[in-house]
Amino acid sequence: QVQLVESGGGLVQPGGSLRLSCAASGFTLDYYAIGWFRQAPGKEREGVSCISSSDGSTYYADSAKGRFAISRDNAKNTVYLHMNSLKPEDTAVYYCAAGLPGSRCSRYEYDFWGQGTQVTVSS
Secondary structure (H helix, E strand, C coil), rough: EEEEEEEECCCCCCCCEEEEEEEEECCCCCHHHHEEEEEECCCCEEEEEECCCCCEEEEEECHHHHHHHHEECCCCCCCEEEEECCCCHHHHEEEEECCCCCCCCCCHHCCEEEEEEEEEEEE
């Protein structure tokens, strides 16, 4: 079965950290651009961070720069999003998605999505 499965979400206090995982089954991730997106209630889904398939170049939204880091472990067929210094405004459902090589970090360019994992930042 071809699927992406996110994990690692949860409830964390402001200033805390989480590591989200995006594990692929049924296909290999290393061919694809992989993105992390998030959607808060009443808001559009936005790109948080993306990593290319070719040279491993990365993109971060302004809100994520300096706090989040995306990485991929091709041996484990998994992409991670390390999130530090979390803020209440980071609260959202986080999705990973796969796109063709060269995809920009826009939800319109990613075709295959996981089911999402909830991240809640609250004291």
